Amino acid sequence: MQSFTVHTGLVAPLERENVDTDQIIPKQFLKRTERTGYGECLFFDWRFDAAGRPNPAFPLNALQYTGASILLTGKNFGCGSSREHAVWALRDYGFRAVIAPSFADIFSSNCVKNGLLTVALKPEEINTLMARASADRLNLKVDLEKCEVSTADGFTAKFTVEPFRRMCLLEGMDEIGMTLKHDAEISAYERMQRV
Amino acid sequence: MPARTLFEKIWDNHTVCAGPEGSTILYIDLHLVHEVTSPQAFEGLRIAERKVRRTDRTFATLDHNIPTIGNRMVIDDPLARGQVEALRHNCREFGVPLFDLEAPEQGIVHVIGPELGLTQPGATIVCGDSHTSTHGAFGALAFGIGTSEVEHVLATQCLILKKAKTMQVNFTGHLSPGITSKDVILALIAQIGTDGATGHVIEYSGDAIRALSMEARMTICNMSIEAGARAGMIAADQTTFNYLRGRRYAPKAWGEAEAHWKTLHSDPGAKFDTTIEIDATRIAPFVTWGTNPGMAAPVTGVVPDPDRAANESERNGIRRALEYMDLRPGMRLEEIPVDRVFIGSCTNARLEDLRAAAQVIKGYKISKGIQAMVVPGSQQVKRAAEQEGLHTIFRDAGFEWREAGCSMCLGMNADRLQPGERCASTSNRNFEGRQGAGGRTHLMSPAMAAAAAVSGHFVDIRKWQYKT
Numbered sequence: 001m002q003s004f005t006v007h008t009g010l011v012a013p014l015e016r017e018n019v020d021t022d023q024i025i026p027k028q029f030l031k032r033t034e035r036t037g038y039g040e041c042l043f044f045d046w047r048f049d050a051a052g053r054p055n056p057a058f059p060l061n062a063l064q065y066t067g068a069s070i071l072l073t074g075k076n077f078g079c080g081s082s083r084e085h086a087v088w089a090l091r092d093y094g095f096r097a098v099i100a101p102s103f104a105d106i107f108s109s110n111c112v113k114n115g116l117l118t119v120a121l122k123p124e125e126i127n128t129l130m131a132r133a134s135a136d137r138l139n140l141k142v143d144l145e146k147c148e149v150s151t152a153d154g155f156t157a158k159f160t161v162e163p164f165r166r167m168c169l170l171e172g173m174d175e176i177g178m179t180l181k182h183d184a185e186i187s188a189y190e191r192m193q194r195v
Numbered sequence: 196m197p198a199r200t201l202f203e204k205i206w207d208n209h210t211v212c213a214g215p216e217g218s219t220i221l222y223i224d225l226h227l228v229h230e231v232t233s234p235q236a237f238e239g240l241r242i243a244e245r246k247v248r249r250t251d252r253t254f255a256t257l258d259h260n261i262p263t264i265g266n267r268m269v270i271d272d273p274l275a276r277g278q279v280e281a282l283r284h285n286c287r288e289f290g291v292p293l294f295d296l297e298a299p300e301q302g303i304v305h306v307i308g309p310e311l312g313l314t315q316p317g318a319t320i321v322c323g324d325s326h327t328s329t330h331g332a333f334g335a336l337a338f339g340i341g342t343s344e345v346e347h348v349l350a351t352q353c354l355i356l357k358k359a360k361t362m363q364v365n366f367t368g369h370l371s372p373g374i375t376s377k378d379v380i381l382a383l384i385a386q387i388g389t390d391g392a393t394g395h396v397i398e399y400s401g402d403a404i405r406a407l408s409m410e411a412r413m414t415i416c417n418m419s420i421e422a423g424a425r426a427g428m429i430a431a432d433q434t435t436f437n438y439l440r441g442r443r444y445a446p447k448a449w450g451e452a453e454a455h456w457k458t459l460h461s462d463p464g465a466k467f468d469t470t471i472e473i474d475a476t477r478i479a480p481f482v483t484w485g486t487n488p489g490m491a492a493p494v495t496g497v498v499p500d501p502d503r504a505a506n507e508s509e510r511n512g513i514r515r516a517l518e519y520m521d522l523r524p525g526m527r528l529e530e531i532p533v534d535r536v537f538i539g540s541c542t543n544a545r546l547e548d549l550r551a552a553a554q555v556i557k558g559y560k561i562s563k564g565i566q567a568m569v570v571p572g573s574q575q576v577k578r579a580a581e582q583e584g585l586h587t588i589f590r591d592a593g594f595e596w597r598e599a600g601c602s603m604c605l606g607m608n609a610d611r612l613q614p615g616e617r618c619a620s621t622s623n624r625n626f627e628g629r630q631g632a633g634g635r636t637h638l639m640s641p642a643m644a645a646a647a648a649v650s651g652h653f654v655d656i657r658k659w660q661y662k663t
Contacts, residue, residue, distance in 0.1 A: 016512070022629050027605050030231050031607070035235045081325050082323065082324060087341070104390070106340070109340075164215060164355070178355070186220075190222075
């Protein structure tokens, strides 16, 4: 898994709350058996109209956000279905980090497995960044080692990441390999519990 | 030993060892699998040359992507067919039991688990599906996981997790006549919001909960995820034991199992991180009006006015929802007309749900112009319903009677709404496009959906004239 240490990139603002995973990746795209190729389906029903043309009102379609690698959005991002395809779509599209006041549990767990960093900032900080990203091209540096988001002109905001998740992201950890190192303890548990 | 909550007891009982940085390696008793979230997981195992550690604790079925009508062994959609074939192939190769389409046990994964007695008190249960919380109704710790974690469990029968916080939701008093567990959970989500329980495992308690049947409890636990909860649980009691006794995978050493299960409740004095008290007597029949399960109100109410929202973000959210749903502020919910009715899903497609809907429908015909269908949660539910003649009641009224599957809950198969169609649905999500791009979903109980089918619009079920 690709690790995450420090990333600097362009911010795309999506000023909506409670964006659910059905919006991030609609169900018709879950029929695939691969982990790749979901980027073109990201936010499909919002990005494209019924005829398949890009919807000019949708932020990600605006020229000024081309090449964005940081998504800035509202609270409870990623709620709803557990589909990890939502994370694959965000990564495939080019996002390396999502910044919001809060995230849904299953979604944020899925993010860790794919090297996508979720950064929870205070509402005031989100509002400041949202205004700046909407007005002009905004580049942010997201530093997982320092747990800090910053701009070149001096804006900084701290964030916390659960220690185990931070470790997984910094190291690009293979969690299955890590668990299998405890094979003896797993077997001991199975014997003891007679399971 | 200090007083522990039910969640803490199950967590402690399943701790294999500490993981790094404050995490826990937790053993998983039961892993349920379906066709949509597993292909990439099995492929990962294949690439890493790993086996499924416990094929005796892994059970698969087909539910999301499959037809509910016609010869189900012939699937038109090539992608769906490919995914279904992938699960068959993977189960064969890795030795995982599969309840295939022709199996009498086939059905929605969260319906068949309990039916077969696989779901048991005190167990840790996972599946690549967020409504895995359903199984918490048995006093199990059951939660949804993504495909990477599906692969992890297949390979190790464990997960590396951080312990969640706990929330107690206590319902005092008893439900009034006509009020169902679907109304209970919709009322809770309306109160605390779709992120009200994020980071928490909810334990439901109180007289109103104890009085519920197992199927009714499953509805509440099922939709716990819609409040953002990690899991939802109801401690096991005699109702639970009576449900489980004699089921295929229920413990053979029954006395020993039951004695252990009786210890699986929160100790008196156990501390929860958050506690909420709700007066069950005041819960009314609920319907959703918006585009998330929290946008709901008693059916006797009206569509809200965005200008009265607490803040700008909420105002924008409501405005957006009303535009998508084509509703105007102040509209009486009972006036909202419907085009389609869907009685199905892992939330409300068990036998009691079908009985409740049939009781409402009996002697009536569905309103002109409405298309309505019943999709039983499993083939076992379907057979039981047919033995009681429920299918005849539905068909006589004008409903389609289908085969078991997730169907129009999420419209991955051919059962979906057309743009602009408004549906009274017993499912669990009313997100934009959930049941079909441009489709408008209103969530409610089976009896309420049945009444809407007959009336052509939402109805306060407490006023329904039953014909017997």
